[in-house]
Amino acid sequence: MPQIVNSPIFWGLYFRIYDRLATMRTNQHLLRECVRYLNVRRGGIYLDLGCGTGNSTLEIARAGGRVQGLDLSTEGLRRAQNKVPGANFMRANLDRGLPLGADSLDGVLAVNALYLSADPENVFAEVFRVLKPEGRFVLSNPRRGAQLSKILLEDLELEWKHLKAKYGRAVGAIGEAAQAGIRVADFMAFLPFQLALKGGSPHFEYVEFWRSSALKAGFNIKRCDPSLYGGQNDTLVLVRPLR
Numbered sequence: 086m087p088q089i090v091n092s093p094i095f096w097g098l099y100f101r102i103y104d105r106l107a108t109m110r111t112n113q114h115l116l117r118e119c120v121r122y123l124n125v126r127r128g129g130i131y132l133d134l135g136c137g138t139g140n141s142t143l144e145i146a147r148a149g150g151r152v153q154g155l156d157l158s159t160e161g162l163r164r165a166q167n168k169v170p171g172a173n174f175m176r177a178n179l180d181r182g183l184p185l186g187a188d189s190l191d192g193v194l195a196v197n198a199l200y201l202s203a204d205p206e207n208v209f210a211e212v213f214r215v216l217k218p219e220g221r222f223v224l225s226n227p228r229r230g231a232q233l234s235k236i237l238l239e240d241l242e243l244e245w246k247h248l249k250a251k252y253g254r255a256v257g258a259i260g261e262a263a264q265a266g267i268r269v270a271d272f273m274a275f276l277p278f279q280l281a282l283k284g285g286s287p288h289f290e291y292v293e294f295w296r297s298s299a300l301k302a303g304f305n306i307k308r309c310d311p312s313l314y315g316g317q318n319d320t321l322v323l324v325r326p327l328r
């Protein structure tokens with residue numbers, strides 16, 4: 086059954102404020118770590134599944150990959166195309182199969198996207214099909230029971246470290262107070278969207294679900310990282326084995 090959280094109208098509204106996330110240190114850290122796990126090869130071909138406004142796509146492009154973004158929201162894709170002009174984007178529903186050839190990609194990234202799928206097992210099978218042998222699939226999803234406050238706290242902590250290192254303790258404290266006010270205001274604006282996602286997404290799961298789905302599709306599990314996004318996301322690094 087279609088959910089509000091899969092509706093392009095929901096995402097079109099959310100995308101009006103979504104890119105404030107791009108300024109959050111905890112979100113930047115999540116994207117950088119995921120792209121580091123993807124092990125991007127210069128000139129390699131990568132897919133960003135559920136690319137949204139292109140923040141994750143941009144990180145792959147910065148790492149030297151040729152990147153293709155896929156999303157259901159035309160508003161997200163419009164913003165992503167402006168942000169990463171050198172990338173290709175396609176509008177598609179990740180639950181209807183991937184419109185790509187077999188063995189065609191060096192890596193696939195899905196940051197905060199797969200929990201929105203009605204049928205993640207089918208997505209795993211499709212990603213396995215489109216990856217080249219030894220290609221990587223990096224996915225990161227919020228864990229069941231994830232707490233937004235912990236994401237906010239990590240963000241403030243990272244911001245404080247940055248300001249203190251750059252301007253010293255006193256100026257850092259003033260900057261931090263201002264930044265904390267901005268972040269709390271951001272979180273109030275995000276809250277209705279985050280609550281809708283938490284309540285309406287089909288797959289807020291524990292890591293065991295992602296592990297067993299990955300193994301069932303034939304992937305090797307290289308790593309499971311529970312530490313990113315304030316410790317509220319589970320991030321898996323999967324490898325398609327050689328035949």
Ligand SMILES: C[S@@+](CC[C@H](N)C(=O)[O-])C[C@H]1O[C@@H](n2cnc3c(N)ncnc32)[C@H](O)[C@@H]1O
Pocket residue numbers: 090091092093096134135136137138139140141155156157158161177178179180195196197198201202
């Ligand atoms: C939380 S955003 C993540 C965006 C990006 N990966 C990032 O980290 O900034 C989730 C994205 O999944 C997309 N999405 C939701 N359901 C989808 C579906 N069935 N097929 C394709 N994209 C979908 C939404 O449009 C949205 O852009």
